Amino acid sequence: MSGLPRSTSAEDEFRDHSEASATATRRALAGGRNPRRWGAWYVAEHRFRVMRSYTGTVIVAGIGSPLLYLYALGVGLATIVDGSVGAEPVGGVSYLVFVAPALLASAAITVASEEFTYPIMLGYKWNPTFSGMHAAPLRPQQIADGVILSVTVRMFVNAVLFFALMLVFGAVPSPMGFLAVAAAVLTGLAFGAVLMAYTSTLEEDTGQLAMVMRFVVLPMTLFSGTFFPLTVFPIWLQWIGWISPLWHGTELARVFTYGYPEPIWLTIVHVAYLGTMLAVGWVWARRIAVRRLRK
Amino acid sequence: MKRYGEFAAVDGISFEVAPGESFGLLGPNGAGKSTTMRMVGAVSTRTAGDLAILGLDPDRFGPEIRSQLGVVPQSDNLDTELRVRENLLVYGRYFGLPRRFVAERADELLAFAQLEDKGKAKVDSLSGGMKRRLTIARALINDPRVLLLDEPTTGLDPQARHILWDRLFRLKEQGTTLLLTTHYMDEAEQLCDRLVVVDKGRIMAEGTPAELIRRYSTREVLEVRFGSDRNADVAEQLAGIGDRLEVLPDRILIYSANGEAELERITDAGLHPLTSLVRRSSLEDVFLRLTGRSLIE
Secondary structure, eight states: OOOSOOOOHHHHHHHHHHHHHHHHHHHHHHHTHHHHHHHHHHHHHHHHHHHHTTHHHHHIIIIIHHHHHIIIIIIIIHHHHHHHHOSSTBTTBOHHHHHHHHHHHHHHHHHHHHHTSHHHHIIIIISOHHHHHHHTTOOHHHHHHHHHHHHHHHHHHHHHHHHHHHHHHTOOOSGGGGHHHHHHHHHHHHHHHHHHHHHHHOSSOSSHHHHHIIIIIHHHHHTSSSSSOGGGSOHHHHHHHHHOHHHHHHHHHHHHHHOOOOOHHHHHHHHHHHHHHHHHHHHHHHHHHHHHHOO | OEEETTEEEEOSOOOOOOTTOEEEEEOOTTSSHHHHHHHHTTSSOOSSSOOOBTTBOTTTOHHHHHTTEEEEOSSOOOOTTSBHHHHHHHHHHHTTOOHHHHHHHHHHHHHHTTOGGGTTSBGGGSOHHHHHHHHHHHHTTTOOSEEEEESTTTTOOHHHHHHHHHHHHHHHHTTOEEEEEESOHHHHHHHOSEEEEEETTEEEEEEOHHHHHHHHSOSEEEEEEOOTTTHHHHHHHTTTSSSEEEEOSSOEEEEESOHHHHHHHHHHTTOOOSEEEEEEOOHHHHHHHHHSSOSOO
8 A cells, every 4th residue: 555645745835834824923922912911111111221311310300409499499488488477378387388299299290391292202203212112012002101101100209309308398297298299290190191192293393392381381380379379369360270280289289298278079179180181191192102103 | 005195105015925035125215115014014004905914914913913023114213312232122122022031132133233342332323334233133132033124225335235235144044034125226136035116006027136137128238328418319320229228318228138239230330329338137127117217216
């Protein structure tokens, strides 16, 4: 018996080919597993490595600027305020205690306006690292998530340093004060997510980002009950505070650091407002990432 | 098939690439090469048509497919905020590869890219050729099945191109599947086992470089110049010489199996070109034949 007829070489080849491609497919399915699960974290790792190149700036900004602000406003300006209005001029606390949580929240806004503007333009356009990430297995949504994740970490570190200095200055009477760190990070992220989404829509920076700094960030800092209570303004100017994430964040931080008296519903509104802004900005930023990278 | 509004950038391009093969898309700027590459790279959704990469649908399995690809984009997108070696480390992590593995692989690849002593350099301090080599090293960090190269040597000087070709040739020898676009004939001839000629989003011809030359051109080409203003007039008198004539603004191309013989016939006819040159047919001639235009305009 000569046995069964041999299969033709074409069939062999087909079998080899389909086996090889089945292996390739299996390899691909395995290769996608980690990036699908941890992709956002890999993006954050990249951001941390980049931030390492300006660690100096992060530290100086993290310690130096709160020191300057707390001293200049909380001690310097406070001497005049407290001196001319009395020892407990604003809502029954010293000016330092009043202004410190506001400075904490606006420090988070400062981090947001650094990290969610030019680095985003850079990633999409000037040095398109986002396209590089997307050519690797990362999805656009993960790129947006990773950026937000990394900034959250930086913002948290900054806020903790700031808060530590507030303690040193004796600006935190309440034992619940540490929650102000969370309030500040929430504030920075709420504003930051929307800012990131906006920056992501820019194909070209023809000064829009500078305008945002000048006509959004600066007025927001001035008119959000930061340096004086919002109620000082006539009612027709107070809306600026109500829509400002910084006002909500500052009031929230004040509730935590010195038990600023406000109705509980208003505290809930602060959290809800900031949370909503964060969610909307985040979803928007993800969508634009998909639109821009998958064209 | 890919449409941007009314414009079909890629209009029915269809090809298959076998494992280990080096396959080229040859065409002028705007032919749809890069768009095709983006679709194959699973970063651009197609408007219509079927596409399977490693047996998977890129719309559903983008990350899985991309985990097996190496991509060298047309313009370098190395991270200029990071150092040379760091670029490799960070990129390897995007594939979810363990840190230590990536670190070892980074050193191997720096050696492969002949950048061992540049590991700590800033990306911006590298020359154009070095940046390209680093981009290729980066694309190899995940040991890809397929390497996609979009115009790998555009903008490089001749020496840098040759170094790069040498590196790519080595990869080819090691069995990496290469898919590359180019508008350089010599590059296609050097690197591609098989190629398609693409123009206006369509495939004009497909085959090995030698096949394409045999099918669409003659063995030799005689190039003669009579001066820019006279070329067109003289061309009429050259009718009947060679298999085919192609009149370009600066010169006349005469296609023939024997260029020297044609040149003799021209001088015998009493015409004296300012310069003449007999050369082998190249893919440039194939392209000219297929589209009536030259590749680099």
